[in-house]
Amino acid sequence: MTQKNERHLSSALRAMVERERHRSVAPMATDRIVRLARGHGLVGQERTDPFVEGILGWARPVVAICLTILVLLVAYNVRLSNELPGMDTPTARVLGLPSATVALAFDPDFEEH
């Protein structure tokens, strides 16, 4: 095939494919693709800085451990409080302090204990 023939064929094929493309691809294709990507959660959510991501990665387990300890301490306190009568608190018990009641607070001899 000569170069001239090839040029004719090339431009004819190009024009044909262009017409076929307009019939086959619906309008606003870019918008539809971007919307689809957004629907898949691929775009629209900016990722944070890697440094921040690193810090957050370390912070998360620390926060989880602290929360667990806090919950255990609260549970321990509640359990001890149920076991002790009156206004005794776990702290008072640990320190060996005598039971304090409202009546004792007005007792003039209380401080002698």
Added chain:
Amino acid sequence: MASAAVIAPVRTAALRAVGAQRGSVAAERAGSRDDSALVEQVVRGDEHAFRRIVDGHIDAVSRTVTGLLGPSAEVDDVVQDVFIKLHANLATFRGDATLRTFVTRMAINRSLDVLRQRKRRRWMQSWGLGSELDAAGAVAPAHTPLEQQDLDERLRKALDTLPEKQRTVVVLRLVEGLSTEETAQVLDIKYGTVLSRLKRATDQLRAVLSANGTLEMLEDK
């Protein structure tokens, strides 16, 4: 003497290829840098960057897919698939090739998958296992003069007679206008293989189009 006559055009083509390769290296590097920056933004989830990539490549991708599949409603789905798949694979984009090469390769692979599916459907239909072949492939009729429609149909039929590998080269070289070097890069084949496939394909097209008088019509235009 005869061997010299054979070697001369080959050497000229090879020298032209080397020259074109050198000339395009600088532009390619600059393009790759831009692509890499854009890709980095997309990987971070930037929607505007993704829109820019889609906008920049949608015409080429849809032309390539249409060239291989013909007028069909499947083209729209394939184009969408290509860009969604491109997004999923952008993290693996290392910038060795341009983004255009990367996305064109994906468009070709996806189109060839669809062609294989069509073949399977046809085979199943021939055994009475499938029904309504290509029912989803219908597109709106062309609003072009009858003469133009006739020419398009002849060209499409001729193009569809080519084996997939040759058709791919024709679409990239003659329709998409890629250079032989770029075509070789996209298809991951040798420069000489592109030339030989193109030669065989154009010979076949000429034979088919000459037989029904289309080639003369094209020359008269």
